[in-house]
């Protein structure tokens with residue numbers, strides 16, 4: 001797998017890592033892309049916000 005990911009691939013990996021641990025090579029490629037891209041870090045921040053909100057919401061339902 002190439003270290004030169006497109007933003008589309010990065011978005012797919014960010015979503016995939018919500019469900020599964022990414023292989024080290026993919027994590028490195030992801031982090032590398034984050035340092036050179038302006039868009040993807042914003043997308044990741046949005047994902048994290050959504051995930052945290054979802055966690056809180058699940059907490060309120062009293063699992």
Ligand SMILES: [Zn+2]
Nearest residue numbers: 007037039040
């Ligand atoms: Zn990107």
